[in-house]
Amino acid sequence: MTATSWAETKLMRGRTLRVIAHDPLPVDAEGTPQPLPADFVMGIGGATETLLELTPRRHVGRALDIGCGSGAQTLFLDADRIIATDIDERALAAANASCHLSGFRRLEPDVWRNGDTLIEFRQGSLLEPVEGQRFDLIVANPPFVIEGVGHVHRDSPLPGDGLVRDLLAQLPSHMNEGAVAVLLASWMHPADGDWEERLADWLPDEVSTWVAQRDVLDIDAYIDVWSADAAVPPAERLLWRARLEALGASGIGFGWIVLHRARAHWSVIEDVSTASRVPDGDEVLAQLAAFASPPDALTLLGRSWTFADTHWRGPLALGPVEAALLDEVRTGATIEAAVAAVATRLPVDADDLLALALAWARDAALRGYLVPA
Ligand SMILES: C[S@@+](CC[C@H](N)C(=O)[O-])C[C@H]1O[C@@H](n2cnc3c(N)ncnc32)[C@H](O)[C@@H]1O
Numbered sequence: 001m002t003a004t005s006w007a008e009t010k011l012m013r014g015r016t017l018r019v020i021a022h023d024p025l026p027v028d029a030e031g032t033p034q035p036l037p038a039d040f041v042m043g044i045g046g047a048t049e050t051l052l053e054l055t056p057r058r059h060v061g062r063a064l065d066i067g068c069g070s071g072a073q074t075l076f077l078d079a080d081r082i083i084a085t086d087i088d089e090r091a092l093a094a095a096n097a098s099c100h101l102s103g104f105r106r107l108e109p110d111v112w113r114n115g116d117t118l119i120e121f122r123q124g125s126l127l128e129p130v131e132g133q134r135f136d137l138i139v140a141n142p143p144f145v146i147e148g149v150g151h152v153h154r155d156s157p158l159p160g161d162g163l164v165r166d167l168l169a170q171l172p173s174h175m176n177e178g179a180v181a182v183l184l185a186s187w188m189h190p191a192d193g194d195w196e197e198r199l200a201d202w203l204p205d206e207v208s209t210w211v212a213q214r215d216v217l218d219i220d221a222y223i224d225v226w227s228a229d230a231a232v233p234p235a236e237r238l239l240w241r242a243r244l245e246a247l248g249a250s251g252i253g254f255g256w257i258v259l260h261r262a263r264a265h266w267s268v269i270e271d272v273s274t275a276s277r278v279p280d281g282d283e284v285l286a287q288l289a290a291f292a293s294p295p296d297a298l299t300l301l302g303r304s305w306t307f308a309d310t311h312w313r314g315p316l317a318l319g320p321v322e323a324a325l326l327d328e329v330r331t332g333a334t335i336e337a338a339v340a341a342v343a344t345r346l347p348v349d350a351d352d353l354l355a356l357a358l359a360w361a362r363d364a365a366l367r368g369y370l371v372p373a
Helices: 047-053 089-101 162-174 195-200 219-228 234-246 282-292 297-302 319-329 334-344 350-364
Strands: 007-013 015-022 060-065 080-085 105-108 110-115 119-125 135-140 174-188 208-218 249-258 267-272 305-307 370-372
Touching: 015 089, 047 174, 047 249, 060 174, 080 089, 080 135, 089 105, 089 110, 089 119, 089 162, 162 174, 174 195, 174 234, 174 282, 195 208, 195 249, 195 282, 208 219, 208 282, 219 234, 219 249, 234 249, 234 334, 249 282, 282 350, 297 334, 297 350, 305 350, 319 334, 319 350, 334 350, 350 370
Parallel strands: 060 080, 060 135, 080 119, 135 174, 208 267
Antiparallel strands: 007 015, 105 110, 110 119, 174 249, 208 249, 305 370
8 A cells, every 4th residue: 555645625515524535636747637546546526426415314323335435425424333345445544534534533443433423444345344234324436437447446346337237136135124225327328229128127126226317428428538537548448448349338328326125116217317406315215205106196186286396307398288287286276176277278178188187297296396285
């Protein structure tokens, strides 16, 4: 291990301030980015921020952070007991330094106390260090870059997108009843098939799963994105491209996957690339609840609904009939009453209007735009 003087980044979420230790991005005297060392410990990247936003912030008994790196996720978890794992010794050194800089009390090597929270860092691959253990909340910003050039901090240790397949298979047995697991992930779009079908085959039966694709890039754009700050040389980029082609990938999708162990079982795989922003932890929980209990027709028709005007998914596209229905819903009308009112205003067949209203309201409720008033 090389002697390290860490860069320090102050990070504030709500009223919680943490100081995160990490490596500075290497640049030459002119400020040009230089290739990242293989054992680079990253700071607060876009992916770090995304997972921080997505993570539900309710106090739990036991929480797990897989691939903790600098400790940026670990230090914001709210739990009695936190275990944070990483394969990389330098990452664990940085995470320990972050605890120190953030004023936590060191009990012994790799074990810290902050108020009532006990934090333990363990070295090892993925879920190996927590074999046989279960948690109430699991977060992972894993090394998800597919077929990258060997950066421990972000390039998947498994061929292709095997990391997603393996985590989906292994995570459920580490989840207590009611547990939520939130992970960032990348998956291949097969040149000769459907990405949703491919992922659907990997979804575990024991838990509910929400896969949300934020974006998809063709393989050249993907390599560009992940080469930019790492200064990957052209020859390595060509080899990277060849590896992705050999795996049959035409593009790479990325986003988040949320698992929920609860009585209701469902799975949703969707593209959310038109969303205005990433949902926060409360919105993630609300979305899980909406997916878990889609209202039946009677409930849909008989209830008053509140419409979420500012939704993380962005504005809801509305045709003229849906817009007219929504005007009524905003006044407190049930869907049934809204249908009756719109029938008097627009020249639409009554049966068609009812069917359209039900389909619209069901979809809007499922995606969290319509919330029971
Ligand atoms: C993308 S970084 C995330 C760091 C931090 N959690 C964050 O959100 O900023 C991924 C982390 O996974 C670690 N890692 C790489 N391979 C791993 C493996 N097989 N098992 C566990 N951690 C691994 C890396 O060392 C790195 O710290």
